[in-house]
Amino acid sequence: MTALTLGRALNAGLRQAMENDPKVLIMGEDVGKLGGVFRVTDGLQKDFGEERVIDTPLAESGIVGTAIGLALRGYRPVCEIQFDGFVFPAVDQIITQLAKMRLRSLGALQLPVVIRIPCGGGIGAVEHHSESPEAYFTHTAGLRVVSCSNPVDAFTMIQQSVASPDPVIFFEPKRRYWDKADVETDSTDWTPLHRAKVVRPGDDVTLLAYGPMVKTCLEAAVADEDHSIEVIDLRSLNPLDIETVTESVQRTGRCVVAHEAPVFSGYGAELAARITERCFYHLSAPVLRVGGFSTPYPPSRIEEHYLPDLDRILDAVDRVFGW
Amino acid sequence: MTVGAPETTDLIQLLTPEGELVERPDYPLDLSGAEIRSLYRDLVITRRFDLEAVALTRQGELGLWPSLLGQEAAQVGSARALNATDMVFPTYREHGVAWCRGLDPLHLLGMFRGVANAGWDPAAHNFHLYTIVIGSQTLHATGYAMGIQRDGVLGTPSAAAAVAYFGDGATSQGDVNEAFVWASVFNAPVVFFCQNNQWAISEPLEKQSRIPLYRRAQGFGFPGLRVDGNDVFACLAVTRKAMEAARTGQGPTLVEAYTYRMGAHTTTDDPTRYRLAAELESWKLKDPIERVKAYLVKSEQADAAFFEEVDAEAKQYAADLRRRCLALPDPQPLDIFQNVYAEPHPLLAEEQQQFAAYLASFEDAS
Secondary structure, eight states, X not given: OEEEEXXXXXXXXXXXXXXXXXXXXXXXXXXXXXXXXXXXXXXXXXXXXXXXXXXXXXXXXXHHHHHHHHHHTTOEEEEEOSSGGGOGGGHHIIIIIITTHHHHTTTOOOOOOEEEEEEOOOSOOOTTSSOOOHHHHHTSTTOEEEEOOXXXXXXXXXXXXXXXXXXXXXXXXXXXXXXXXXXOSSOOOOOOTTOOEXXXXXXXXXXXXXXXXXXXXXXHHHHOSSSOEEXXXXXXXXXXXXXXXXXXXXXXXXXXXXXXXXXXXSHHHHHHHHHHHHHGGGOSSOOXXXXXXXXXXXOGGGHHHHSOOHHHXXXXXXXXXXX | OOTTOOOGGGEEOSBOTTSOBOOOTTSOOXXXXXXXXXXXXXHHXXXXXXXXXXXXXXXXXXXXXXXXXXXXXXXXXXXXXXXXXXXEEOXXXXXXXXXXXXXXXXXXXXXXXXXXXXXXXXXXHTXXXXXXXXXXXXXXXXXXXXXXXXTTOTTSTTOOOEXXXXXXXXXXXXXXXXXXXXXXXXXXXXXXXXXXXXXXXXXXXXXXXXXXXXXXXXXXXXXEEEEETTOHHHHXXXXXXXXXXXXXXXXXXXXXXXXXXXXXXXXXXXXXXXXXXXXXXXXXXXXXXHHHHHHHHHTTSOOHHHHHHHHHHHHHHXXXXXXXXXXXXOOOGGGGGTTSOSSOOHHXXXXXXXXXXXXXXXXXXX
C-alpha cells in the first residue's frame, strides 16, 4: 500500500505498463526531460530512454497520426495531449482515422492507442485549459472513453487502457491530480475497466458523475442531511455500464447527473435518455442534469459560477424531490 | 552545419552586442537620435511592465504570465516597422508588440488575471486577440492578407499588409505549414514573423527542425531571412522591408528572429529541469537593451540623465499598471452569458434567467 497522488498513481501505472510490455511507448509535448507539464511522465524518459519516451514536435495531429503508424507497426503508444483545449488539431486523426481503421480492415488491424487528456476546470487557468470535450469522443463509434476520478482508479485504469486492443481516450481530472489516496500497487484484483462503481451507497436518489465531479458529488452527499444519496462513479463513458446505473435508479427512483461540460448535447443527455428508457415506471421525477452552461468556458475569475458545485448539485437534488 | 546552431553568416545584424554598428547597405536604416531613444524607451518600458506582471503572478494576482524577457528587441523592432493600417496577429507573448501598437497592457494583464478571454477590440489598434492554441493565427493572418489583396489596395497609398507572430515550436503545427502554402500560392501580403527563442517549453529547437527555420520558406516558394532577434535595429529594418514588399504585391516573407527566452515558458514552468544555466548566461551577453544603451552612450546621443529619466518613467508606469490591475473589477456571474451570439438565443436566455433566479435565491435566504 502506497500513498500516491492521482498524478503519481498515473505515473506508477504507466511505469508498470512499460515494464510489462516493451512495445509501450509514451509520446507528447514535454513528456521527456520535463516529465509533462503536470509531471505525470516524470522520470520515465530517464529510466526507459528517448526511444520509448518521445518528446514530439509541437503538433497534436502529428502526435496522434504517428501514434497510429506506430500502432500499425506493433507498438502501443500512449499519447499525451497537454491540455483539453489542445486536442482539436488531432480530432481529424482521432475521429476519421483512429476510430475507424479496425472496421475498415474487417478486423485485421488493431489500434491499441491511448490518448491521455487532462480535462476540466477549477485551476484558475487561461482559456483552452479548462474544457471538458468528452462528448465529442463518446459520440464517435470505435473509441473507448474513460475517466478516472481518484488515485486508485488512475493506477489501474491507465494500465487497463494500455492493455486494451482498441483506442482509448483517457480523461484525467486535472484539478484532482494532487488528491492523495492509498494505492495497492501489488494487487491484481482490479475492477474491470468499463465497470461503474457505487462509491457511496444510498436509498433516496442516485447521483451520477465521472472524473472531477465525483469528489464534488461525494461532498454533496455528505452535506445533505435530509436525503440518503447514492453516488456512482461511472468511470467508463463508452461503453457505459448501464446495468449498475439501472439497478441503482430503479431502487432510488430519482437521478441527478453532474458533469462540467455544457448540459446541452452533453453526456448527461445520453444518460437521461437511457435511464428514462430503462427505468420509466420506477422514476418519481425526470432525470435532472447539472453542468456547464451553453457558453464557452468563462474567464477564471468567474469559473466557480460555471462549474457545478455542491450547492448546485444539492439544488438539483431538492428539485427531484419537489417534482 | 551543426543542427540547431546559429549560422552567423546568414544572420542579419545591424548592431552588435557591444553596441557597434554593422554596415548592411541592403538594409538601410537612417534613424535620428530621437528615434533611437524612442526605441530604447519602448524596450525598457516593455521589459519593466513584463517584470511587474511576473511579480503580480508570484503574488497571486495573475493566474499565469508568459514573460517576454529577452525578446524585447524582436517585438519592438518588428512592431515599430508597421503602419497603423497593417494588421497584427499575435500569439500570447507579444506584450512588446501590443505596447507599440498602443494597446493598453492592462488588457493583457486582465486576460491572465482571468477577467476576460482576451477582451479587447482588435480593430482599435489593428492588434488581433492573443491566440493561445499554437499557430492557429498564422492562417487568420493569411486570410486577412488575402482580403487586403482583394480590396485592390496593394501598391497604392492605402496599401496594408498582415503580420503573423509565432514561435519556433509553432512551425511544427499543420496550421502554420498550411498558412505558408496558402500565402505562397495566393501571393498574399503577409509577413510571418517567427521569434525563434530556442525553446518550446522544455523542447529545444532540434525537436522541431533539422534545418534553420528561415530556410523552410524556400520550400514553400517565398523568401526567408534570419535576423538577430536581439538587435532592435535589424528587426526594424528587416521587417520594414518585408512589410513593404507585401504591401507592394511582392508576396509573403518569413522572418526568423533569432533570440532567446530568458525566462520560463510561463510562471508555472521551471526551466532548471531541462536547460543549463550557462546557456542563459551566454545569452545575457547579447542582451537586446544593453547594446542600444551602449550605442547611445558611445555615439553621444544620450546622457545619464536620459537613462535615469527612462528608468524612472518605466518604474512609474509599472507601478501605475499594478495599481490599475488590482483595481480591475471581476466579471459578474451573469457575464458568462454575454457575447456568445450576435442575435438572441432562446436556450441561452433560458439558462441565464434560471441562473439569475438561482443566484437570487441565496440573497433571499440570507
